[in-house]
Amino acid sequence: MPRPPLFALALLSAAALGYEILLMRLLSIILWHHFAYMMISVALLGYGAAGALVALARRALVRHFVPVFAGGALLFGLSALACFELAQRVGFNPLEILWEPAQPLRLLAIYLLLFVPFLCAATSVCLSFARFPQQVPRLYSFDILGAGLGCLGIIAALFLLDPVDALRLVGMAGMAAAALACMECRWHRPWLPVLLLAAAAVPAAVPDSWMALRPSEYKELSQLLRIGDARVVAQRSSPLGLVTVVESPSIPLRHAPGLSLNATAEPPPQLAVLTDGDGLSALNHYDGRREALAYLGDLTSALPYHLLRAPRVLVLGSGAGADVLQALYHGASEVDAVELNAQVIGLVQDRFSAFSGKPYSAAGVQVHVGEARGFLAASPQRYDLIQVALLDSFSTSSAGLYALSESYLYTVEAFGEYLRHLRPGGMLAITRWVSLPPRDIPRLFATAVAAMARAGVPDPARRLVLVRGWKTATLVVKHGDFQPAEIGALRDFCRARSFDVEYHPGIRAGEANRYNVLDRPDFFTAAQALLGPDREGFLSRYKFDVRPATDDRPYFFHFFKWRTLPELIALKAQGGLPLLDWGYPVLVATLLQATAAALLLIGIPLLVLRRRSAAAPAVSPWRTGLYFAAVGLGFMFVEIAFIQKFILFLSHPLYAVAVVLCAFLCFAGLGSRYAPRVPGRSRRQVALAIGGVCAVALLYLAALPVVFPLLIAWPDPARVAIAVALIAPLAFLMGMPFPLGLSGLAARDDTLVPWAWGINACASVVAAVLATLLAIHAGFTVVVLVALLLYAGAALACP
Template identity: 30%
Template structure:
């Protein structure tokens, strides 16, 4: 019987490997957000599942190679392969250009990217499969260690990302994996074969491998030699970067100083200013914000009066202000320049506050400016929590260019552009206060401008405004439009001041009370008396201009799939901006689904097809349907909850960590409970399926209200609530897989690998489809599809159960 000297190293090694697997998955989403686009974070989930399933299939198909008598050797060797392939995948990933135009070459590049990224997870799948199927220890305990390690990895990723850069985090994860391999070897489970292959050499030199990886990780943490080469399709030049820091939110770089024309978002046509010294702060390589050299004399910043983003400051009597998204501090400086005595900057990313108040305090005096204060918090939560009210709240181009340029299926700022969020902001205004938002504007097009206006109209309607147009003023210059939304109808004095500022700077007035809007579509939107009329007004555009909500928080995606071919697609796509970016992102998603399907078929379904060749047709058909349904249902629920929780917590990486942590633990507990309380009768199967379906189906009915009521809670409490919401869903869904395996195993164990593969394949493909479903139809629809999948489970499950019970009924006949 195995002793503690074997058991403890085995458990410790398994916990390290499974923790590293989840850490790698989460850290990869952060790196991909820098090198490519935010929406590809979901691709990591899909590829990780694919790699893990492919690794398990590899073990199943090679029983003679992976013998229990050599378990420690194979576990250690696979762990070392996991560690080294993690480094290899990182190096390749940092040099691949993924945003080629949709073509055969882009298909090849994405296929290469998918294969390389899946390789580490393939080795992880081998380790976990061997541990569960070959070890001499109780399966329940092994499974429990697997789950605990994975859950801790979800939290460990956040800690690691706040200590080192993304690439260094991956290298330290490789060290953790290699250390797990050494512990597997120390467990001494079985003999060591005389293997002269590369695998054997790796095993014999495992200590050297660990030491080499540790030195590489330490060296990179100090020098950052392994760093992104291609960032948002551009070659990055390290010599142009004066400062760089990563955290779980972003990667911030600060460029070298340059003497040039002051950077403005929407400069007046009359704008003329002497060159000044400024730097560019860059967020994830795709969003720049200028920080000006500023000694503390506001007269140095007089050029800010010529920016259309500041038109609302023309309103007289503004005494208090708030800025959402501090960035380089230009909006805070604008508020003080226009005479607002007190202004607070609310910034989710602490790196910006540290740069402005400490590290670059000698470059900009904003941190020492009287009347300026900072709050490090997610804006929605802070505004919901504070008792303060403001005469003006400003939010200028809070999106990162990744959002506009690539359709941005998900990123933290999405939660700032919903009806629910804008209502929170408007409710924190004084009775005559204004909320000013600046977005990209394309002359002759409505695009983001139209959606911004429809969002304001919908919010005002919810707050009881009888005539939304009386609350709105919008001016544009160059490629930026600024919408001023007042809580009360704009006074004659405020309107005269806004119009005067627009005239003085030659800004184009797109919208104001008592005058027709600049376009018939805008006029229909602002004149809509209720939500039904607003939906009719926005429905006439080839773009999706409907107001975004927490249930469909994709403000930056304006592509309407139902009207995709009503227009000259290629002509519109060539314009770039909103439509071109959205179309490019959607085509990329389609390519990723195609690649996933091909990989799944080639490495999972085709190799396992032989296992069902001789099985009973009822078993094969019902079993395939059952495991496909739980694969699709689980992934639809996971992605839907991930998107909903992302808006609530304020950032996708937090949401990913919390959702995975909650679902891993609760699903594992559900699986273990299913052993003691099996679903071994038709009544139990139907009851479980209905209960699971009802929970998912009713989530959209009660969850949004709960989340809004607790919007003001701190991050820890909001994360705790997310766990409480997710745990019942995970617990109930955890019954599905083991129940199915028991049913098919009782009939014929031969095809069980096929069903395992079907489950993994369905999950891989459903991850990308779930993203597309949420964008087009809303998160609630994604959750409902998951609920329907579980509701349909009794159909194949009862066929399997009847087949299991048939042999017992035969003697009585």
């Protein structure tokens, strides 16, 4: 065989990583985000299983390299479609997992189904390293370069195709890789590549009805479509989400979060707008008459408009436009609306323009497509009111299904940015759902107090107001002290609408918890404690974690404390389980499962290989295992941490993932190709590469917080170029330790090459989960520091 199938390897790696990213989108649509994350992690154990398989059956597989490689790629293309479709039919409901015995088994069935495509692809990739051990750096460079381009390619494809058609494309790519391998290896059956290329067209011919997405019946979209003749009237897809518009002619939608029970005006006709089947918001019918919007004055979010006159307003997360209409109804002089998803704006302004009245084209309104923090960082404007819209659905929030979602809207640094963009006397207003026992609101209150303390405000207690309705609460933070006249207007506003005043400067205990009465005045008590001298004691004693989120630990929706778990489980018969933040226990369970599976996949092949060989091993298996595990963990830790750090700089989560992940993989591939040219013997080469990784990463930890604020106002193309330039040297060096170690191992004992490859793969799966757990508790900076310790350990363990 004259050469390895390098381009087929790159295409197959691109298809596999594209499938991984696409599964996260698909599973977010049919289930929820954190279950998608869990299943991806477990499914990627297919890579570790492939290492074990090739290590145990190396001789037979290498002897039939071309048919096995092509067969693995072909089976990946077929199973990528078939296994996802079967997984949809399992009928798994995560909300029943603790009391329905069949649900864990159904979850296991989904794991096993999603495991298959990765096992097929990884077997072909790993076999390439076993068949050509002397070309490890070259193979690894094509493998990882292909993965980087696959990441970029699938995100680009999701702008042009819906998720199901993108899945077809991934299947076709896998089959095309099989044909390409036969051609590159010049196999002696010339008709086979033609046949395989013809097979690559099969996914395009699969009927749409077979591939249709089937969201969980407990998602809001599924519930809406159960109503009478409700139907989907428009749908738009992008990497940011699947936006669906639903109409119900016979039973009209009435969505008015936090509407006062004293309200006399009903909402106008509405259409439901959902993203990934959740996060319900309303598209209001507006014909230009102000009277039709009267209900917007009876929401808790209307409070700041009763304290300001003709304010200049910034709406963050404007969505379908209800908050813009609220500003117009209350006589705002100017409105800047910021929305991340351009397709939502397109639906409001174009597809449903006759229904919506085109609120973004109203006099004084200017719409901006972008991320909230990035817009503010680049804007010199100051506002009388900054309004953060109610962005997520009540059902998923109350069920703890957002627990692992990072959010940079509610961090201490974000509050500081908001306050810096207020005019003197201006106000920041944030509305959240009322969750009982209180979680969101105490954390929001604590974050505001921490941000003002960081800004040097001498008495934060004089600048805060909190009101509560039956379903929503609104926190108002003022740039300046609240005056007696404003407190009077606040009381009048709440009295007329039966809203509870939970905090204002000088409030007395008897004034709180009067209308929507709770057993205890928990919101008032929390506000007093967070402003008092025993703040740390309150945060420590509270049954939920309500400490302020930061940019380094941006998990605002993570409220879980282990000590509360027994009480929540004991209350399950009384409905206590919705208080459990599902994401965190699921993540811990994933870590345990992934670690157990990894140990089995690493240990079993080693025992078998040692029994087969009577001679003493040429290299220490323990040192070898430690080295490749440390390199795999360290690489993933650094990659995940820096993706998060670049999200704010690039001002767009999608750009950050696409640019950072692609740049890391591509430059790591180039580093792999250059690795053999590093002067010195293998161990010295590894030490130089790891020393470079540690030096550059430490430099970035110190310098990036200073550099990013200086450059964040630059245009998008310039920031992308800067991000790539910053990632390049770090990723280039990170691409060296793995191929150098594998090349050195191949020179001493090539039978251990697939085993070592599998260790690296297993470690990567564990690292993806462990990095998130570390970030939740200690922050992403600690994740990087732990990664550098792992790299240092790898340098010491290098066999």
